[in-house]
Amino acid sequence: MMQRELIDKYFRNECSDDEKQQVLEYFQNNPEEWNKYISEDDWDNFTTNEELDPGLTRKLFKNVSRHSFKKGNRAKTAWLAAAVLAGLAIGLLWYQAGKKNYDAKSGAVSGALAQMAERRNASDTLMRIVLDDGSVVILSPNSSIRFYEPFVSHNSRMVYLWGKALFKVAGDKARPFVVYSDRLATTVLGTHFTVQAFAESDVIKVKLHQGKVQVAAVDTIHEKWKDKAILLPGDELTYNKLTMLASITRKAPAEQMVKAGPANREMHTVRRPDWYTFDISPLAEVFDQLSSYYQVDIYYYPSDIQNKYFSGRMHKTDTLETILNDIAVLNQLTIEKQQGHYFIRKKN
Secondary structure, eight states, rough: OOOOOHHHHHHHOOOOOOOHHHHHHHHHOOGGGGHHHOOOHHHHHOOOOTTTHHHHHHHHHHHTTTTTOOOHHHHHHHHHHHHHHHHHHHHHHHHHHHTEEEEEETTTETTGGOOEEEEEOOSSEEEEEEEETOOEEEEEEEEEEEESSSSOOOSSSEEEEEEEEEEOOOOOOSSSEEEETTTEEEEESOOOEEEEEEEEESSEEEEEEEEOOOEEEEEETSOOOOOEEEEEETTTEEEETTTTEEEEEEOOOHHHHHSSSSTTTTOOOOOOOSSEEEEEEHHHHHHHEEEEEEETTEOOOOOOOOOOEEEEETTTTOOHHHHHHHHHHHTTEEEETTTTTTEEOOOO
16 A cells, blocks of 8 residues: 655655555555545645746646546546546656656657566466567566566666566666556566565565575555565565565575595594593584594584484404494484495485
């Protein structure tokens, strides 16, 4: 739900470019919402932006005034006034954008020529869409995207999503790629990620597959969640529309096996004693010592032996395989021998 304060800022011409886009998109898709914001007094006292050309100002205001609310007939004309004023908002925004982007050398008004394009997937299969910058959108069924044409502006690339889509964004450090999905804005420079934002769902999800993205609330004033979350590959952010809070599920990095013993074992000359004892020793230390004594590689996952210990007295005639099997039985581990190396894992 768009806030009145932001709409007031828009008509006072105090919005940032992103805020203007938010207001425009909101009323383009919810023209009936004008009824909640525009009163009879607002219509009577409405004035357009002072920066507009006077001739255009009079024309637009005259067009709106013809459909202003009449006492006792508000219900019949509300829909018409809403549609007209929504059109006025679009005209105001693109006039301002065109004025800002005017190219003195060519005499072209780039912003004024921009139009909103839509791609809708009404099929039951994925739809592949290639944007002008080379970015690829894999649009899921019952989903749609909207974007301005030309797509690449002087400083940004923006897509509005309804539903679910996978984005493979072409790199462009000078022009961030922003996906607006309901209440969230996901900003990237070049990466692969999936956004799910169906209107009927209470949650919005953003999952990163490659690279790095920033996710933030579109309305940072009235949302409870005001942070900017950085996602790494495998992370998934879930935003709850009811609680207005977000949570992140982080993907734990793949654990690597550790090789027991000194880093340069070949440089260490070790004489195994006739007897040696382990007294409630952590398994990591036990494996280090056994690897050094027997000059054999032993590999294990640190998490598999965390908080595990071993006690026992060994004779130098005991085989390493026998000792490791005893340790495995006591600690719910498995021992696998491959090409002279031992691999120790937690028993499933």
